Amino acid sequence: MPDDRLVHTMDFRLATDVEAFRDDVRAHLREALTPEFEERVYRSGVAHDDDFAKGLVDKGVFAPSWPAEYGGRDSGVWEDQVLREELMRADAPAYLSETTRMVASIIREVGTSAMRDRVLAGAMNGDITIALGFTEPECGSDVAAASTRAVRDGDEWVINGSKMFTTNGHIADYVFLLARTSPEKPKHKGLTMFLVPLDVDGFEAQAVWTLSGERTNITFYSDVRISDEWRIGDVDAGWQVLGLSLQDEHASGWGPHIARLLYHVEQWAQTTCAHDGSPQIAKDDVRRRIARVAMEHEVSMLLQHRCVWMTEAGQTPVAEGPMSKVFSTEALARASQDIVELVGPDGMRSYFEPDAPEQGRFEHLMRFSLGTTIYAGTSEVQRTIIAQRGLGLPR
Ligand SMILES: Cc1cc2nc3c(=O)[nH]c(=O)nc-3n(C[C@H](O)[C@H](O)[C@H](O)COP(=O)(O)OP(=O)(O)OC[C@H]3O[C@@H](n4cnc5c(N)ncnc54)[C@H](O)[C@@H]3O)c2cc1C
Structure with missing residues (x-):
């Protein structure tokens, strides 16, 4: 029997005001992402910049679906999607703003009123930033196996342990x-979520550099003491609270990075000549490969838009989210490797070489793409979710 969701009409056309919102965001990003700024971010390996985040706030596009009292636009899910797409397409340093928004949404849903008062306004005006501390040196995919301990001591909790890949944990x-x-x-029933202020005694972040030149961290908690006020949700109800954020992560799509690749390879093909003097774009192989990237981009975006459409219709994209994540990240990896092969040895030249084609975007996208199949749920884990929860296959 077909899934009855499929008989509903899907319509992904954007309303005119959402298109106008996209134009505004694009214009803002063109202005904010100067070559000097991009170089500074690239060299730092840090996907955050306070002034850039504040710029989005000042422009009124930091969190479109949030209420006006928090600087939002009370808009629907499509504005959020358009913002995400444009930030990704432009490779803007937005990861810490994204994690901040994600945690702020959870606090808004399950936090105490005291915590909401203390955190939400700052998180939405760019004054407060929040990183994610789930993964540990010994467990990542099996996040429920976390062993970092929080022990109650009167009105306080004492935290000991370490977390791996706490991206932006140093800032x-x-x-x-x-x-x-x-x-x-x-294991799933003995976990609790906390919002830990990172200026506490006993916290330390050490740099870990990834293949794509991104800085993440291993973080250590040694007798870190925090008040019970920093607990989010009930004691031992951490799995349910964490589920709210994992669902968000698992429903993500990386298609806009493929759009960036497509843009650069089109530029390259139109401005570069082959050995015989003819433009690259005249070659069958070049056209074939570019067309393939364009198709993978199209499918990635459709899968992602289906998730947004379902969310808008009040449905949870349980298997559709993982489909979007796994397809778009693997398509990005496939496409970037294919284009580096097409461009040849020059495609391996980096951003720092003045003659690198398209400012070294090809080799960087290839390195960057590999991590996307790991974080926010690895491809293997996503496939398991699709098989078990989407298709109902046995464990
Ligand atoms: C650049 C980067 C940034 C990150 N940022 C953050 C962050 O900010 N905060 C945070 O908490 N975490 C972060 N992570 C961690 C990320 O979520 C984990 O790396 C990911 O969940 C995988 O966990 P792991 O690295 O421990 O690998 P493992 O879970 O040990 O997996 C190793 C391999 O085994 C496979 N595997 C594992 N379990 C299964 C299974 N049940 N069935 C089939 N195959 C399986 C995996 O797919 C993978 O191929 C980041 C990771 C990277 C690379």
């Missing part, structure tokens, strides 16, 4: 931390 104001509070209970 964020808080970390959204998954900790084990009841080791005697089954």
Whole structure:
């Protein structure tokens, strides 16, 4: 029997005001992302810049779907999607703003009123930033196996342990931390979420550099003491709270990075000549490969838009989110490798070489693409979700 969701009409055309919103965001990014700024971000390996984030706030596009009292536009899910698309397409340093928005949404949903008062306004005006602390040196995909301990001591919690890949943990104001509070209970039932202020004694972040030149961190918690006010949700209800953010992560799409690749390869093909003097774009192989990238981009965007459409219709993209994530990231990896092969040895030249084609975007996208199949849920884990929760296959 066909899934009854499929008989609903899908319409991904954007309303005129959403198109106008996209134009505004694009114009702002063209102005903000100067070559000097891009070089500074590239050299730092850090996907955040305070002034850039504040610029989005001042422009009124930081969190479109949030209420006006928080600087939002009370808009629907499509504005959020358009913002995400444009930031990705432009390779803007937005990861810490994204994690901040994600945690702020959770605090808005399940945080105490005191925590909402303390955090939400700052998170939405760019004054407060929040990193994610789920993964540990010994467990990533099996995030429920976390062993970082939080032990109650009167009105406080004492935290000990370490977290791996706490991206932006060296600059964020808080970390959204998954900790084990009841080791005697089954693993999913003994976890609690906290918002840990990172200026506390006993916290340390050490740099870890990835293949794509991105800085992330291993972080250490040694007798870190925080008040119970920083707990998010009930004690031992961390798995449910964490689920709100994982669902968000798993429903993500990377198609706009393929759009960037497509843009650069089109530029290259039209401005570069082959050995025989004819333009690259005149070659069959060049046209074939570019067309393939264009198709993969199209499919990636459709899968992502289906998730947004479902969310708007009040449905949860349980398997559709993972389909979007796994397809778009693997398509990005395939496409960037294919284009480096097409461009040849020059395609391996980096951003720092003045003669690198398209400012070294090809080799950087190829390195960058590999990480996208790992974070926010690896391809293998996403496939398992599709098989079990989408198709109903046995464990
Ligand atoms: C650049 C980068 C930034 C990151 N930023 C953050 C961050 O800010 N905060 C944070 O908390 N985490 C972050 N992560 C961590 C990321 O979410 C994890 O790397 C990811 O969940 C995988 O966990 P792992 O690295 O421990 O690998 P593992 O879970 O050990 O996986 C190793 C391999 O085994 C496979 N595997 C694991 N379990 C299964 C299974 N059940 N079935 C089939 N195959 C399986 C995986 O797919 C993978 O190929 C980041 C990672 C990277 C690379």
